[in-house]
Amino acid sequence: MITVTINGNAVTAETTDSILKAAERADIYIPTLCYHPDLPPRKGGMPVHVVYQGGIRFENDPSKTPQTGLESGCGLCVVEMADSGELEPACGTLVAEGMSILTESDKVKARQREKLKEILADHPHACLTCAQQEGCPRTQCSSNVPEKERCCPQLGNCQLQKVADYIGMDPATPKWMPTDLPVIKDDPLFDRDYNLCIGCTRCVRACRDLRGIEAIGFVVDSGGKIRVGSVAPTLRESACKFCTACVEVCQTGAILDKGLKNKREDLLPCVAACPAGINIPWYLRFVAQRKMDEALWVIRQGVPLPGILGRVCTRPCEETCRRRDVNEPISICALKRFAADNGSEGWKAASLKATDSGRKVAVVGAGPAGLTAAFYLRKLGHSVTVFDSNEKPGGMMRYGIPDTAFPETCWTRKSARSSHWVLTLCRPPQSAMNCP
Ligand code: FES
Incomplete structure (x- = not known):
């Protein structure tokens, strides 16, 4: 760890931190636009x-871009080195012991305002200085701003707006002139409005570097302007997978989720449809990374019996899966089963149990409801005993569902006083040999 000074405050940082990261650690805001923590920098990006x-x-x-790619980022994150007076990009400059950094000097503010002016010249911004922007329906304008020149539906939720509010717009910012670029609404999941693109290339980097797809790219045209677009006339022809990584990183409304109403159920309909509220995207991501224990840990936060649920669930989540709009829903239920069948006991490491509460709970009935209640009570630290008239636990899962729905099964009954109450589905041949 080293110590640097930011705006006169001593800040501890790691030697591998950028100035931006060090400032974040100290809760000091530095405006950014092209930077994203999961993406490589815009500087050096290669055009197609x-x-x-x-x-x-x-x-x-080619005459507009050096062979080493783009020469700079958006430039909004500049900070001043107190010793030399030099301006450096905070996102791409590493900290050094004893460094003294100013994030709000006049020089920094002037440069940021200049850069913002350049960016806003290419983006509608009439609403950013409107006194009535809060709660504005955007359908009528008391200042008579033509509809084409008004801000996009992201107003109030827009990174560019946040940056403009912080830096302050230069009164000499030129009026945005409508560019009449295409607005494409016939693709599944998201719409594209190229009039709103500021060329930050975050979407390009997300598509290329994060997902390895390269369905979108950018060029630098003869006027030196960055133009982002699909590499073939349509996204489908560009082999787009509609993974929506580009939507997640777009900050200006140029790529906008069709379901964006800022409601969780619009964006995560599978989670909203799941009666147990399992964080489905989270565990699917772990399954895709072959991290079955982590996936099981996520699933078990909602349901303690994923192996069985992965076989008998009626899959309401798949009914609402947004991938239906592209081709077919994700096989969410089968992937839960896959995680249950291929995971180990490793999920327990992350499944925390509260310290013993000293309380005892008797659960009557060792069916799915009783076992689930026992599981969560135990996680809360209570001592649990489960009673059932049948010899073995499982209730309707054991006695009501035909055996053919399961592989050869073995139920392992653990002490209700152990840290976890678990039913295990063993796989043959182990089950026949070792069933207790
Ligand atoms: S955020 Fe650092 S150059 Fe754009």
Whole structure:
């Protein structure tokens, strides 16, 4: 760890931290636009030969980009080195022992305002300085701003707006002139409005570097302007997987989720439809990474019997899966079963149990409800005893569901006083040999 000074305050940072990261540690805000913690920097990004914005084709002009790629980022994150007076990008400069950094000096503010002016010249911004922007329906305008020049539906929720509020807009910022670029609404899951693109290339980096797809790219046109678009005339022809990584990183409304109403059920309909509220995207991501124990840990936060549920669930989550709009729903239920069948006991490490509460609970009935109640009570630290008239636990799962629904099963009954109450589905041949 080293110590640097930011705005006169001593801040402890790691030697591998950027100035931006060190400032974040100290809760000091530095505006950013092109930076994203999961993406490589915009600086150095390589253009492709041609991109399409709907019916418009843009070719790269090699004379406008050096062979090493883009020469700079958005430049909004500049900070001043107190000793030399130099301005450096906070997102791409590493801290050094004894460094003294200013994030709000006049020089920094002037540069940020200049950069913001350049960016806003290419983006509708009439509403950003409107005194009545809060609660504005955007359908009528008391200042008579033409509809085309008003801000997008992201107003109030927009990173560019946040940055503009912090830096303050230069009164000399030129009026945005409508560009009449395509607005494409016939793709599944998200819409694209190229009039709102500021060329930060976060979507390109998410598609290329995060997902390895390269369905979108950017060129630098003969006027030196960055043009982002699909690498073929349509996204489908560009082999887009509609993974929506580009939507997640777009901060200006240029790529907008069709379901965006800022409601959780719009964005995560599978979670909203799951009666247990399991965080489905989270565990699917772990399954995709072959991290079955982590996936089981996520699933077990909602249901303690994933192996069985992965076989008998009626799958309401799949009914609402947004991938239906692209091709077919994700096989959420089968993937839960896959995690249960291929995971180990490793999930227990992350499944915390509260310290013993000293309380005892008797649960009558060792069916799914009783076992689930016992599981969560035990996690809360209570001592649990489960009673059942049948010899073995499971209730309707054991006695009501035909054996054919399961592989050869073995029920392991653990002490209700142990730290976890678990039913295990053993796989043959082990089950026949070792069933207690
Ligand atoms: S955020 Fe650092 S250069 Fe854009």
